[in-house]
Amino acid sequence: MSAVSDARTVKAAEVQLGDRIRARGLELTVTRIDQAFLGRDNMLAFVEDSEVQWLKVPALLDLDVEVVSGDSAGPAVA
Amino acid sequence: MSPFPTDLPALTGGTLDSSQFKGRAVLVVNVASRCGLTPQYEGLELLQRRFADRGFTVLGVPCNQFADQESGSADEIAEFCSATYGTSFPMTDKLEVNGQRQHPLYQSLTATPDAAGAAGEVQWNFEKFLVTPTGEVAGRFRSTVTPESDELVSAIEAVLP
Numbered sequence: 001m002s003a004v005s006d007a008r009t010v011k012a013a014e015v016q017l018g019d020r021i022r023a024r025g026l027e028l029t030v031t032r033i034d035q036a037f038l039g040r041d042n043m044l045a046f047v048e049d050s051e052v053q054w055l056k057v058p059a060l061l062d063l064d065v066e067v068v069s070g071d072s073a074g075p076a077v078a
Numbered sequence: 079m080s081p082f083p084t085d086l087p088a089l090t091g092g093t094l095d096s097s098q099f100k101g102r103a104v105l106v107v108n109v110a111s112r113c114g115l116t117p118q119y120e121g122l123e124l125l126q127r128r129f130a131d132r133g134f135t136v137l138g139v140p141c142n143q144f145a146d147q148e149s150g151s152a153d154e155i156a157e158f159c160s161a162t163y164g165t166s167f168p169m170t171d172k173l174e175v176n177g178q179r180q181h182p183l184y185q186s187l188t189a190t191p192d193a194a195g196a197a198g199e200v201q202w203n204f205e206k207f208l209v210t211p212t213g214e215v216a217g218r219f220r221s222t223v224t225p226e227s228d229e230l231v232s233a234i235e236a237v238l239p
Contacts (some may be wrong), residue, residue, distance in 0.1 A: 055144075
């Protein structure tokens with residue numbers, strides 16, 4: 001039996017507020033997106049500011065980011 | 079009023095003696111061991127050695143809220159700083175500088191605007207707050223302002239006791 005995730009991969013620039021993502025080995029729910037991270041127009045930063053955690057993860061605009069849809073890892077199927 | 083609580087946790091355990099900040103200029107810096115800016119430790123230590131005898135100290139604040147770049151244990155952080163950069167300035171235990179569990183030290187510091195007039199959240203590792211000997215926050219310097227920059231060195235010299 002294996003778990004199948006319905007996660008999809010998008011570019012960092014395509015991530016939307018509320019998305020649960022995995023980027024650079026970290027998982028967070030995006031509550032804010034800061035543009036031009038540290039003044040760099042080719043970078044942004046994802047922020048989760050929640051009761052669970054405050055975490056900031058910068059990314060190049062064209063970085064591949066995994067968006068976890070549904071209940072995080074998606075349904076497990078036989 | 080001093081922004082330094084009396085129960086500031088030390089990296090090596092216990093609490094930091096807050097009297098070591100009394101009457102001194104203090105540069106508070108949130109640090110991380112695995113950041114592209116980590117080599118700023120070298121400049122911070124140079125500031126410490128240059129100005130310590132004139133009533134100044136750096137205070138390092140490890141924080142893991144920026145891309146998990148300070149994920150090690152207290153012992154690992156202390157060993158890294160000592161072995162790699164020979165740091166001699168005091169360090170707190172790992173603190174949260176932003177968010178709902180923001181440490182009281184940073185509740186006070188982050189009310190201070192930077193040179194562009196922006197206050198609020200710490201933006202990244204190695205952001206610097208300069209506290210005067212009387213406990214006022216005299217300046218806020220974003221991560222890309224290096225420890226050896228004229229901007230920062232001049233600000234420190236201006237507030238030395």
